[in-house]
Amino acid sequence: MSLPMLQSAPETREEIRSQLTPTYQAELEHQQYRIVGHHSAVKVCGWTKNMLRGEGGCYKFKFYGIRSHQCMQMTVNLSCANRCTFCWRGTKAPVEREWNWEVDDPDFIIEESLEAHKTLLNGFGGNEKVSKAAFEQSKHVGHVALSLTGEPIAYPKINLLCQKFHEKNISTFLVTNAQYPDAIKNLNTITQLYLSLDAPNKELLKQVDIPLFPDFWERYIQSIQNVAQKKYRKTARLTVVKSINDVQPEKYAELIRMGDFDFVEIKGYMHVGESQKRLSRECMPNHEEVRAFGMKVLEELNKQVNENEKYEFASEHLPSDVILLAKTKYNKKTWIDFDRFFELINVTKPPENLDAMEYSKAREDVKESPNDFGVTQ
Numbered sequence: 001m002s003l004p005m006l007q008s009a010p011e012t013r014e015e016i017r018s019q020l021t022p023t024y025q026a027e028l029e030h031q032q033y034r035i036v037g038h039h040s041a042v043k044v045c046g047w048t049k050n051m052l053r054g055e056g057g058c059y060k061f062k063f064y065g066i067r068s069h070q071c072m073q074m075t076v077n078l079s080c081a082n083r084c085t086f087c088w089r090g091t092k093a094p095v096e097r098e099w100n101w102e103v104d105d106p107d108f109i110i111e112e113s114l115e116a117h118k119t120l121l122n123g124f125g126g127n128e129k130v131s132k133a134a135f136e137q138s139k140h141v142g143h144v145a146l147s148l149t150g151e152p153i154a155y156p157k158i159n160l161l162c163q164k165f166h167e168k169n170i171s172t173f174l175v176t177n178a179q180y181p182d183a184i185k186n187l188n189t190i191t192q193l194y195l196s197l198d199a200p201n202k203e204l205l206k207q208v209d210i211p212l213f214p215d216f217w218e219r220y221i222q223s224i225q226n227v228a229q230k231k232y233r234k235t236a237r238l239t240v241v242k243s244i245n246d247v248q249p250e251k252y253a254e255l256i257r258m259g260d261f262d263f264v265e266i267k268g269y270m271h272v273g274e275s276q277k278r279l280s281r282e283c284m285p286n287h288e289e290v291r292a293f294g295m296k297v298l299e300e301l302n303k304q305v306n307e308n309e310k311y312e313f314a315s316e317h318l319p320s321d322v323i324l325l326a327k328t329k330y331n332k333k334t335w336i337d338f339d340r341f342f343e344l345i346n347v348t349k350p351p352e353n354l355d356a357m358e359y360s361k362a363r364e365d366v367k368e369s370p371n372d373f374g375v376t377q
Contacts, residue, residue: 040109071145110161121139147175162190173193187230262330
């Protein structure tokens with residue numbers, strides 16, 4: 001009887017250092033990703049392309065004033081500690097609880113990512129639908145969304161990376177899956193922190209997120225509690241999967257109050273990518289259903305609380321199937337005052353926990369039409 005063949009060990013140390021197998025890297029590059037170093041990646045967002053063509057910006061423009069054609073979508077960690085059912089990622093994507101790879105330098109990541117983003121946009125220069133002004137503006141990245149895939153907050157030098165972005169007058173949004181409470185606790189000021197609230201109870205969180213950590217619920221709760229200690233802008237993100245996690249709005253409200261979130265985004269699940277193999281199309285709610293569930297959460301949020309602790313419906317973006325709730329103290333001043341943010345953060349000793357109200361301002365009147373998206377024509 002012949003013995004089963006053993007898999008050979010990695011041939012070079014480079015393979016150990018990188019998060020990606022050659023097969024998975026080729027797959028990502030085929031999907032228009034650009035891999036940076038051992039664990040980072042850049043991809044042009046569809047909304048960036050839309051805004052360049054004058055077809056509209058994403059909800060982050062309407063809600064917060066971020067111009068999509070000057071936004072870079074990336075990650076500094078392709079690996080994740082969850083296998084979320086609603087995620088577009090495939091099973092070839094790396095999953096790991098702890099960091100086990102080479103740590104690339106923040107300066108290298110930033111410079112290479114900006115260059116990769118610029119290269120990916122080059123083809124738009126010859127597009128007749130793209131205004132010259134918009135294309136020229138797109139060469140100057142003003143915002144980075146650390147959310148493309150994986151778990152960016154697990155990158156060991158995340159604080160230094162964000163500081164370096166700020167020094168270049170590039171604002172930062174970072175999305176975390178609420179499984180790294182210590183990293184959240186140690187996170188210095190960023191422009192806006194997102195935390196995924198994917199379920200209202202332990203059983204559903206296990207079903208929806210398929211977490212690797214055995215103490216996933218305790219990590220989830222501790223992450224939310226650590227968010228509450230942050231004074232800078234923080235947002236709870238609820239991805240609504242119809243007939244699965246659109247339950248117990250009172251429990252979601254309890255978690256939101258626990259985290260003392262400034263904003264709450266309630267967004268419909270999109271039936272795209274590898275999630276189509278795990279969920280049916282019926283799991284994708286329409287905007288009316290997203291809004292209805294959001295109103296239930298809002299009603300629960302405002303039960304038996306002081307006036308200064310209440311929330312209100314602030315905005316919605318129909319193309320993205322998302323609504324925005326905000327604390328009433330903002331008086332719908334949900335936009336970011338970027339000039340003020342950089343003035344406050346780019347000092348000799350940057351504040352570790354900047355007050356959100358110091359760099360928030362009134363929203364501009366944004367029309368959801370192709371020709372009014374903040375681009376100088």
